[in-house]
Amino acid sequence: MHRALALDGTNYAIKQLNLGDTYLNCSNTKQIYFRRNNATITTLDELDDLTDGGETALHIHDNRYYTEAEVDALIGGGGAGHLHDGDTLQMDGINSDGGAFSFSTTGAVTFNQNVKIPDAGNVGSASDPDAVAISADGILSFSGQSGCKAYSSLLQLIANVGELVLLHLDTTDFDIQNEFNGTVVSGTADATEANKLHDADGGFTAGLVGAWVWNTTDDTYTTVVGFVDSGELNLTDDIMVSGEGYRIYFSRFTAIEDGQYLVCTAVKFAVGADQDRLYSYTAINGVNQISPKLVASGDGQQIVISVGVLSLNANDYIDFSAKNSDAAAVLPAGNTHTWISITKIA
Secondary structure: OOEEEEOOOOOEEEEEOOOOOEEEOOOOOOOOEEEEOOEEEEEHHHHHHHOHHHOOOOEEEOOEEEOHHHHHHHHOOOOEEEEEOOOEEEEEOOOOOOOOOOOOOOOOOOOOOOOOOOOOOEEOOOOOOOOEEEOOOOOEEEOOOOEEEEEOOOOEEEOOOOOOEEOOOOEEEEEOOOOEEOOEEEEEOOEOOOOEEEOOOOOOOHHHOOOEEEEOOOOEEEEEEEEEEOOEEEEOOOOOOOOOEEEEEOOEEEOOOOEEEEEEEEEEEOOOOOOOEEEEEEEEOOEEEEOOEEEOOOOOOEEEEEEEEEEEOOOOEEEEEEEEOOOOEEEOOOOOOOEEEEEEOO
């Protein structure tokens, strides 16, 4: 039988050494209850479980205490999760069981070793979880990479010899970030006034200022310099009379982000003569950047090709023009004849 109190010896419930430590004690088949206001807070067995195997590092999560062994079991593979330097969470040898794993921080996340993902895995963001895909062969694919290819669905004629005209590019094979403006407004002029385009059914907006106008009846060109109302625009040149057809277009690529862009163009001239001087122009914000010249050899079809890497800031735009300095220009339609291709590479 245990004595309730003892100054020394064995078989005690509470013992205090002379001017020394105080001990609680019970037999193997008994329990010690820690209580407040007659309500049990914890027991000796529960305290023993928390320090099972001699462990003393306890972790609190969702109001529960976890031992080191329990933390290891939760993160798998014998990894150790512990507080380092008092306030930094350090996880060593984490292995996932296939479920979701996440954490958040207001500071930077730094990795001192390489970050590896499975073969054919993806790296992404909350809005685009597959932004970067890495194939089993190590080939990278970018789901949101800026890029487009555009061409004209119509044969484009330029009647005036030597006139530099914006290419009519109204169709895209692809436009990943919707950066190419191939919008076309078309119709028939219903009144004649100098330097004006009238069409009561035009549906014109102020956003057309700066666009090009192609008179599809006589294949002359000008630009929009002012918006009057939905049926009237001011033009740079006097090219429109009542009854003539028109197409208003931009054919413009506007970059969403700063970067380096690979820009390729092909302009096919279908009709000409030997020694005709053929040009294509690539401009940023209206300032020419690339302007290859081809002197025709014979009177057959000729293709002017340009390739360059251009530095763009966000909201910079690229447009494309062409001319035949010695004759009217005929530019065939279709994505294998006159086209442009743009891809962000850095």
